[in-house]
Amino acid sequence: MANARIVWVDDEIESLKSQKMFLEQKGYEVITFANGYDAIEYIKENRPDVVLLDESMPGISGLETLAAIKEIYRSLPAVMVTKNETENLMEEAIGSQIADYLIKPVNPNQVLLSLKKILDNKRLVAEKTTTAYQMEFRNLFMALSDNPDAEGWPEIYKKLTHWELEMEKTGSPEMMEILQSQKQEANSAFFKFISKNYLDWIQAGSGNRPVMSPDLMKEKVVPLLEAGVPTFFILIDNLRFDQWKMIQPLLEEDFRLTKEETYYSILPTATQYCRNAVFAGMMPLEIAEKFPGQWKNDEEEGGKNLQEEEFLTAFIKKLQKKDIKYSYTKVVGNQDAQQLVSGIHNLLHNDLNVIVYNFVDMLSHARTEMEVLKELAGDEQGYRSITKSWFEHSPLRQALKKIADRKIRIVISTDHGSVQVKTPYKVIGDKQTTSNLRYKHGKNLNYNSKDVLAFKNPKEGGLPLPHVNSSFIFAKEDGFLCYPNNYNYYVNYYKNTFQHGGVSMEEMIIPVIQLESK
The missing domain is CATH 3.40.50.2300 (Response regulator)
Incomplete structure (x- = not known):
């Protein structure tokens, strides 16, 4: 300088x-x-x-x-x-x-x-980061050209996330633009990969596919259960991998990171499908068949995630481990959060404590509706920043700090991620077509097949059939699905908002993290 x-x-x-x-x-x-x-x-x-x-x-x-x-x-x-x-x-x-x-x-x-x-710190860091990414650019390009498999895709996504976070420190819009372009290419290739392999994964069942929503508890939580060491499984709704990286340093002040992995969310990457699948240990079709009174389709009245504790109970019963003492806590507002803080020590008597924390999902939905949040989370960097700020001052962090001195294990995960939508795709449907922006199902859907992944027979994708002849479509990359009527209004209203339900790395490749007491 x-x-x-x-x-x-x-x-x-x-x-x-x-x-x-x-x-x-x-x-x-x-x-x-x-x-x-x-x-x-x-x-x-x-x-x-x-x-x-x-x-x-x-x-x-x-x-x-x-x-x-x-x-x-x-x-x-x-x-x-x-x-x-x-x-x-x-x-x-x-x-x-x-x-x-x-x-x-x-x-x-x-x-x-x-x-x-x-x-000169910022300039020197920027120069070094830019040089390092330029060297890595070719490696990422080669990895994308090499037809990555189910294990290769999370590695590519993690690397892109790493460079996105590093590039933010440089303040270089030119380099960020190049990185975003590479990320778009990656999402385009990822969409093709999912389109080709997803239905095979569903048909193959657990053990013959990567870990997916119905496998999460069985594969990543149950094996950690150990007498005398309470395990806390914390599902933070709608937490992307990059958002995890923002809260990681805060958690590491009190706990030791032992494993950082990802798993694949099922489609649609929406709470009622993914989270119910996580706790039931089943695909939505199987849940709807075994719990017909509890499963609700999109267009039905009432909450779609009100039976998670019942699904969890059935899952634990199926494990045939009768001695597992467990609890289920759901935090959807400040009162729930304060109760968690005051009662966290009472949970130490259990083998397994499941905590569902709804904050990030509320943030992403509210961000569409509220002008203040549009200002705060107008782009990826803002979205990450507000997540970090939330966790830093959250009751969840306060609660975990209160038990940081006890011998415990923590698994932090999520049900799905979200993507910032930028490209509108036209869809025509009848009155029974759902209103979701990243996926839709209905009887007479009219769409451009290049814009979406379509399940003509939803049962093949492990999904219930809301009506005879219903099909599901999932938006690719950064697309969002709009009806022709009031088209321009809805395009402008929803463009650059964070949505979920479709096919992207951000929505489907999601964190599952293990921590333990220091």
Whole structure:
């Protein structure tokens, strides 16, 4: 960062003339003061880029000077340059939010390096990230060209997510555009992969396919159950893999990450299908046949996810492990959340505690309706950011912190993800056609077959038949399904909102995470 202004405060400033000249030769403007008072007065009128501070000065110490400066400019970076190596001073300086700590005598290059780290950090990170992604671009391109299988696709998606999060730090719109283009290509290839393989997976059944919604409990939760070690299975509704990466550092403050995996959501990637399949351990068709009174199709009145606890009970009974003590808790509002916080210790007596937390799904639906959320989560970065902010201050995090000192296991997962929709596809249907944006079912659907994955016989896809001759269609990539009437209004209303129900990596390749006590 050429021409950056440095304020250097030291009562022996005369002895640092050679250091000052060295920095000026490197393009920095260096203003020097022999005491803290003069430096503070100067900084009130002239905001520098960095302050270098000695600690031991007559009149006012370096830490006192720092405190006064932080009152003027809270975010102004400061570097302590001092002979004092005592641990107490270091801790106090770090507590005062210094950017760096240098011990005298200092080498001119040492000071330069510290300044570069503070002032050029973003540029250096951006350059390195861009170079690294350019090298990885070809590898990802080759991986996509190599017909990835069910195990290969999650690896590609994880890598794209990694680079998306890294690229955000660079602030480079050009590189982000290239990455988004590669992600689009990947989603296009993923749609073809799912179109070709999905029905075979359903017919093959568990054991002969990748882990899918009905397999999740059996494969990823039940094997962890151990006497004396409570397992908490937390299903955060509609949590994408990138959103998991945002809350991961917060969870790792209290717990140790032991496994980070993904599994495949079934179609449609919608709560009533996926979540019921998770807890029943069955495809929706089988649930509808075995629990005809409890299963509701899209167009039927009433809640579609009110029987999860009953499905879970039946699933555990089928395991023939009568001694499993379990609980089921559903959080759909603040009152439920506060009850979870106050009662979390009571759950430690169980082998398995299932907690369904509905926040992220409410956020994605509310984001369509509420202008405030459209502002906050107008793009992918905003959507991730609001998820992180929610978890950081959430009752769920408070509850987990309360039991972090106990020997427990945690599995965090979800039922489906979501995708930001941008491309409208026209669909014509009769009155019984469902209103969902990423999938529809009805008797006389008229659509462009290139835009969707269609199940002419839903039973082959493990789905109940709402009406005779009903078929299901699922939007591909970033598409959303609109009727011709009021077409432009609905296109503008829903464009760039986050939806789920269709076929995309974001909706179908979803996290299943294991953590344990530290």
